Amino acid sequence: MSSTSKIRVGVVGASGYGGLELLRLLSFHPDVQVTYAAGSQERDGTVADMYPFLSTYSHLQLEKYDVDRCADRCDAVFVALPSGASGAIAGQLHERGRLAIDLSGDLRLPADTYASWYQKPPVAPKVIAQAVYGLTEWNRNEIRGASLIANPGCYATAVLLGLLPAVKAKLAAPDRPLIVDAKSGVSGAGRSATLGGQLGELSDNFYPYRVGKHQHTPEIERYLAQFGLAEKSNEASHPPIVFTTQLLPAIRGIYASCYIPLGADVQVEQVVDIYRTTYEGEPFIRIHDPGKYPELKHVRGSNQTHIGLFVDNRTATLQVFSALDNLQKGAAGQALQNFNVAMGLDQTTGLSQLPIYP
Template sequence: MITCGIVGVTGYAGMELLKLIGKHPEFTLVRAMSDSSTGLTLAQLYPWLEIEDLTLEPFRVDALDDIDVIFLATPSGVSAHYVTQLTEYEGVVIDLSGDLRLPASSYETWYGKPAVPASLQAQAVYGLTEWNRDAVRSANWIANPGCYATAVALGLLPFVNGGWIDPNEIIVSACSGITGAGKGLSAKTHHARSNENVQLYKIHTHQHIPEIEQTLYAVSGTQATVSLSTHLLPINRGIMATMSVVPTLEQSEADWVDALRQAYADEPFIRVQQGEPEIRTAVGSNYCDLWVYLDQRTNRLTIISVIDNMQKGAAGQAIQNANVRFGLNETAGLNEQPQYI
């Protein structure tokens, strides 16, 4: 069995990792760490979860010798505190925060927090599994992608990589459930404000914008410019990203659908759909569902990407990366069907 530890088990992503590791055929959880809730047991935190009842421990590097992989399920800026203590750790580190995704200058501009040392960030492999699988296989430091970045990049990459669209005409409107804002309460996430409401936030300033552009360039060699607007929905989980782009080829809608299907033909978690998009087709699963439509009147393509921000946008993709890193079946522990209702 591959031994696992989670730092940050009290947050939403940490909770989702507990669930996924608990039913994984090859992973076992041996350390549950939280500096804020040390001494509590998992049964006290999550009495409804059927998992081994570990006691939460403070983070200590000298307690990690028996752990093959550490998942950092802590917020951006907090992960950096742990990352800098793990330089001598010989196992695999998978960071679900943004702290290892961007170079220092870009990170500090978009996150407004001090960056990790450049030497550490440079070691991290970006874990968008479908497009960076070979690098993940040998990585000891994995930067798990952001939720919006995952949904948008998976939708855009076949088109940008193929040179099928104008990289300077990418407009994205994306909506997320309330768990995407994290567990901490704020004015925006307070029930009285978020319920029966849709809120536009971080207009053109969301920290996943440079991550998306960096990913498009890393895969395709094309410098793309992305305009991203993000919205908070009064639902628990799920992301829908609607991308409006200008094609460089004249093709029918059926041809575009076929091209997208061919791009992801061998990917177990990417499904090219038809009909009307819904967030619920992916919620509760590690799937990314994609649609593409041609507007003949305006000569624009509309690409839709739907994921569960807690799974494919966080914990599920982290497990997927761990599966690849340890040479396991990529779908191990990730076979849940969407909840839908």
């Protein structure tokens, strides 16, 4: 593709963690040109001046968001603003004929469910109804050619990728909740300063938060039900989850340890086969051999999700360990993967970097 035929792309929320990661990833993408970057205010200097690690953006100003300028200058826009602001802006750009990919939770749930879990007024139901859920490996056919995409939450991505093969294969005992014990690095909360994010609070510390009310709970349950329907069965399976979220003294990473009560005897080798068959040909998913488990340092800085499995025959429980980088497969990486699929490009374009280690 010549530079004149490159896709013109914008990032709204470009000064946040998700937006900055998008700019970094877009710099590796041969088919795009970043033509617009905006936040909540006008700033002096270029993106490269403000964020020296983004030195390739010496031509790009960080502007105050304006719908007309954004729509004029872009074919596609990533919108990475806090929930409550993001979905409406994505809807506005979609209405103007642009591909809009929203990284917030605003377009992932029906309006009434959103209002009760996010405690914010929802976006217009007709906008929510037009959005396609961007869990790429499970919804690729819908994402292809879509023009409004609700990018999944970081916890929801790790948990759904980890649970769905077992739920779809009906391994879970009916009427028993699935237990999800999940941890996030502090960048999951965004860039604005909070007391809990300060080094003195975070270092050498570990604690749960939003117990019983984390907003990804209904997202996980909704899409487990939608994508977890067993083959050749109309019977919906809607396992509820018990979901605990905890803050890790780390910068990046989501680690979900999931416990599925088994409905029948099964060996770990059979489960590994089910998972490998489900994700066959998926470049961003790796299923470990029995006895091996993922670590955050195996995925950090990449769009990979690594999954490890164990069957505890003593208690008839399947343990699933799912690890990803919250800013990549949990946010910007999956958003770029969805952009590629929606535009008919190879899904890995701009995303083939290996993780960084240590």
